[in-house]
Amino acid sequence: MCRLLGVVTREHTPLREAVPDELPLFTALSERHKDGWGVAWYSSNSSESAPVLEVRKGIDTARVSNEYGQAVADADGELVIVHLRRASVGLGLSLDNTHPFVEGDVAFAHNGQFDMPDGFRERVLARGGRGVQGTTDSELYFSLITAHARETGWALAVQRAAQDVTQWVQELGGRYPEGLNCLVMTPHELVAYAQSDPAQLREDSTWDTYDLRCLVEEHRVIVSSSGYPQDAFVSIPQGNALTVHRGTLEVDVRSPLEGFELAPAQAHGEAAWAAARPDAPGAQPSLRAA
Numbered sequence: 001m002c003r004l005l006g007v008v009t010r011e012h013t014p015l016r017e018a019v020p021d022e023l024p025l026f027t028a029l030s031e032r033h034k035d036g037w038g039v040a041w042y043s044s045n046s047s048e049s050a051p052v053l054e055v056r057k058g059i060d061t062a063r064v065s066n067e068y069g070q071a072v073a074d075a076d077g078e079l080v081i082v083h084l085r086r087a088s089v090g091l092g093l094s095l096d097n098t099h100p101f102v103e104g105d106v107a108f109a110h111n112g113q114f115d116m117p118d119g120f121r122e123r124v125l126a127r128g129g130r131g132v133q134g135t136t137d138s139e140l141y142f143s144l145i146t147a148h149a150r151e152t153g154w155a156l157a158v159q160r161a162a163q164d165v166t167q168w169v170q171e172l173g174g175r176y177p178e179g180l181n182c183l184v185m186t187p188h189e190l191v192a193y194a195q196s197d198p199a200q201l202r203e204d205s206t207w208d209t210y211d212l213r214c215l216v217e218e219h220r221v222i223v224s225s226s227g228y229p230q231d232a233f234v235s236i237p238q239g240n241a242l243t244v245h246r247g248t249l250e251v252d253v254r255s256p257l258e259g260f261e262l263a264p265a266q267a268h269g270e271a272a273w274a275a276a277r278p279d280a281p282g283a284q285p286s287l288r289a290a
Contacts (some may be wrong), residue, residue, distance in 0.1 A: 002111045003033050003084040006183045006190045006223040008244045015075035018220055025228035030062035033084040036098040037062040039071040040107040041080040042187055051187050053105045057098045078246050081185050083109040096134035101142050103130045106186050110138035111225055112179015112196060114165060117172040141165060154184050155241040158193045159257050176263050181212045190244045192223040194236040197263035212236045221249050235286040238262055253287060
């Protein structure tokens with residue numbers, strides 16, 4: 001599993017100024033999520049030039065990486081995503097396996113994992129989305145998203161791809177996906193999606209490890225994985241896709257697709273799952289679609 005951070009600001013803002021309190025706490029999570037890092041943002045030389053996607057990656061640990069420190073210092077724009085990787089068992093440490101993944105001017109980062117039974121990879125690639133260079137489940141997920149994005153907007157494309165992954169993995173003999181949380185960043189918007197099966201968490205993980213949360217303020221919107229104090233944040237409910245629009249900071253929330261399937265552990269709702277965990281503080285505030 002990994003950690004995600006997405007930041008959208010009303011004006012071009014250096015990342016360290018946009019999230020001065022949150023970024024050090026987020027970076028500290030790399031003590032556990034130590035298998036690489038990635039930073040992506042859009043830069044431009046003037047207000048009249050088209051934004052250019054900048055991506056930096058490393059396979060070392062972010063909190064002790066000079067390259068990571070330089071990347072977050074250089075990140076300066078209205079949209080930025082940061083990813084801390086904790087590699088799934090059996091998936092190698094290489095730049096090809098390190099997030100964010102890129103297709104054109106779109107960047108993608110994933111938090112979670114899912115089974116890849118025989119036939120799954122072939123079924124995904126047959127959809128004709130983005131090609132893959134590495135060995136991760138995350139790249140296959142992104143390939144499906146790009147295939148759907150040819151027909152619809154990014155938020156719906158993510159939901160449809162997540163629905164495909166959930167159905168196909170189980171049809172081919174795998175489990176419900178452990179985690180499909182992700183961020184998709186385009187020059188115009190940040191899309192966040194939440195879906196997970198907390199029953200598959202490791203014993204040393206907290207009850208809210210897979211929570212994906214957002215903070216909406218006048219001059220910035222933050223979407224982040226859990227793991228550090230987030231008192232004013234609200235959780236994105238399962239199956240929901242949130243879109244933050246560049247410039248206006250308008251936030252749209254798409255409800256789950258018809259037929260969306262909650263993980264078996266959450267069959268009675270997210271609050272019931274949380275209440276069943278001994279370390280859970282009770283029902284948490286969550287964002288709801290209009």
